[in-house]
Amino acid sequence: MKKMNIDLNDKNYRFPALFIVTAFILVITAGITFARYVLQENHSGAAEAEAFYFTSDFLKEVSENKVYHIDPKAGSFDITFSNSADSKRITQKAITFDINVEGGTLTSAENLILNGSSKDEEKVTITPDPGSSKVTVTASSSTPYKKTLKAEFVLEPGNQYSIEDAENNRAAVLTITCVETPSDGITLIVPSGVIPDAANTMITKEQDGSFKFSPKESGVYTLVLLKKEVEKNLSRPEKDFEEADKIDLTAGEAQ
Numbered sequence: 001m002k003k004m005n006i007d008l009n010d011k012n013y014r015f016p017a018l019f020i021v022t023a024f025i026l027v028i029t030a031g032i033t034f035a036r037y038v039l040q041e042n043h044s045g046a047a048e049a050e051a052f053y054f055t056s057d058f059l060k061e062v063s064e065n066k067v068y069h070i071d072p073k074a075g076s077f078d079i080t081f082s083n084s085a086d087s088k089r090i091t092q093k094a095i096t097f098d099i100n101v102e103g104g105t106l107t108s109a110e111n112l113i114l115n116g117s118s119k120d121e122e123k124v125t126i127t128p129d130p131g132s133s134k135v136t137v138t139a140s141s142s143t144p145y146k147k148t149l150k151a152e153f154v155l156e157p158g159n160q161y162s163i164e165d166a167e168n169n170r171a172a173v174l175t176i177t178c179v180e181t182p183s184d185g186i187t188l189i190v191p192s193g194v195i196p197d198a199a200n201t202m203i204t205k206e207q208d209g210s211f212k213f214s215p216k217e218s219g220v221y222t223l224v225l226l227k228k229e230v231e232k233n234l235s236r237p238e239k240d241f242e243e244a245d246k247i248d249l250t251a252g253e254a255q
Helices: 010-048
Strands: 067-070 075-082 093-102 104-106 121-128 135-141 147-155 160-164 171-178 187-190 193-194 203-207 210-211 219-227 236-240 245-250
Touching: 093 104, 121 135, 121 147, 193 210
Parallel strands: 067 147, 187 245
Antiparallel strands: 075 121, 093 135, 104 121, 135 147, 160 171, 160 236, 171 219, 187 210, 193 219, 203 210
């Protein structure tokens, strides 16, 4: 039998071999490119799903069970909705949503749409029904994603405080009306040179320099505030807490 001799230096042989190697490299490169594309698409999809912000100044996620106390004499109150968490975190697509009100009516809302790509807000007005003691407001987005925000508004004054004082008094009297007692107590922030009377066992000092007032139950409490500078007048008319569990006596000017 005649043997076949293959000369590796033969040009006719080298051309097919070179073609096969080139084709193999192209297949590998295409595979890597496709894998990278799929990976990028997956990451892009995940990022888009996370970048959804449907927020409100009062309504929060259902699990938070937000409850607010409002003045029954106010007549109505406003709620603002937004498509952002802050100036940088903004939903890129338009958000459409509906609002359901129990115990009241929605009196000012035309198009419940928050435009995308830039910060947008929508303000609505809620009017409690006559004789209603509570208003429940629920907002549900439908596109681009579903999310529900909710809060209850109880028509009665909430936690309030006032201060009686005058110039040249060595102490001011802080009166706190607790409708609800926060489980972690009430944070009390006082101006420089003012300290609560240490004889009050419901007051403790925190590491950040603030004080914690821990009432045991609902009721009206009075706290003595000692003043280093007697010419200061800390008088404040009765007003709601700055937050549900905080009184900040450094906010604004004393009257």
